[in-house]
Amino acid sequence: AQSVTQLGSHVSVSEGALVLLRCNYSSSVPPYLFWYVQYPNQGLQLLLKYTTGATLVKGINGFEAEFKKSETSFHLTKPSAHMSDAAEYFCAVSDEPGGATNKLIFGTGTLLAVQP
Amino acid sequence: NAGVTQTPKFRVLKTGQSMTLLCAQDMNHEYMYWYRQDPGMGLRLIHYSVGEGTTAKGEVPDGYNVSRLKKQNFLLGLESAAPSQTSVYFCASTRAGRRDEQYFGPGTRLTVT
Numbered sequence: 001a002q003s004v005t006q007l008g009s010h011v012s013v014s015e016g017a018l019v020l021l022r023c024n025y026s027s028s029v030p031p032y033l034f035w036y037v038q039y040p041n042q043g044l045q046l047l048l049k050y051t052t053g054a055t056l057v058k059g060i061n062g063f064e065a066e067f068k069k070s071e072t073s074f075h076l077t078k079p080s081a082h083m084s085d086a087a088e089y090f091c092a093v094s095d096e097p098g099g100a101t102n103k104l105i106f107g108t109g110t111l112l113a114v115q116p
Numbered sequence: 117n118a119g120v121t122q123t124p125k126f127r128v129l130k131t132g133q134s135m136t137l138l139c140a141q142d143m144n145h146e147y148m149y150w151y152r153q154d155p156g157m158g159l160r161l162i163h164y165s166v167g168e169g170t171t172a173k174g175e176v177p178d179g180y181n182v183s184r185l186k187k188q189n190f191l192l193g194l195e196s197a198a199p200s201q202t203s204v205y206f207c208a209s210t211r212a213g214r215r216d217e218q219y220f221g222p223g224t225r226l227t228v229t
Contacts, residue, residue, distance in 0.1 A: 032215040043220035108158040
């Protein structure tokens with residue numbers, strides 16, 4: 001069965017430092033992968049997604065992620081953290097060819113704190 | 117476009133009471149979903165629907181019922197609320213047949229005492 005593992009439920013970085021949030025997945029078919037961000041008391045919004053093609057994906061707010069099939073990973077990075085990046089981040093996988101239901105499997109989330 | 121909206125935003129129920137959460141989307145999406153979010157557990161799928169008049173169970177369906185009478189609306193019902201159903205509930209929608217991202221509503225925070 002497909003699954004998503006996010007290592008580190010809490011990550012703290014200093015403003016201006018590199019952000020690295022880890023995501024590993026298991027999938028029986030070529031996966032589609034997503035990163036969502038959730039700001040306090042809000043719904044989830046899409047940061048970026050990988051479908052096919054280029055393995056380095058750029059998203060909103062300066063975030064990017066690289067799909068590494070050999071490592072079954074899709075880690076999220078941002079070169080320089082900003083205070084406004086403080087939020088919870090969720091990795092998700094869709095491994096359902098044809099999109100019969102478009103169900104997503106979510107990781108348990110990583111709460112990012114940014115220290116001044 | 118309002119996207120995905122949810123009503124109410126907050127609700128407090130006593131054990132045994134019933135309620136219905138409403139999700140509406142104006143994007144003409146075929147597929148809709150109900151999730152619950154609990155600390156440290158991510159989002160877990162309760163029920164979903166791939167079209168008007170059809171629903172299916174997700175990962176944690178017990179204690180919930182759903183209906184999709186209109187394409188744009190997806191209702192989540194709790195017939196007899198329990199404290200274990202205290203959670204934040206999110207609705208989402210997406211297009212059919214494509215492995216697209218899901219679009220989320222702002223959530224409903226439910227407390228059962």
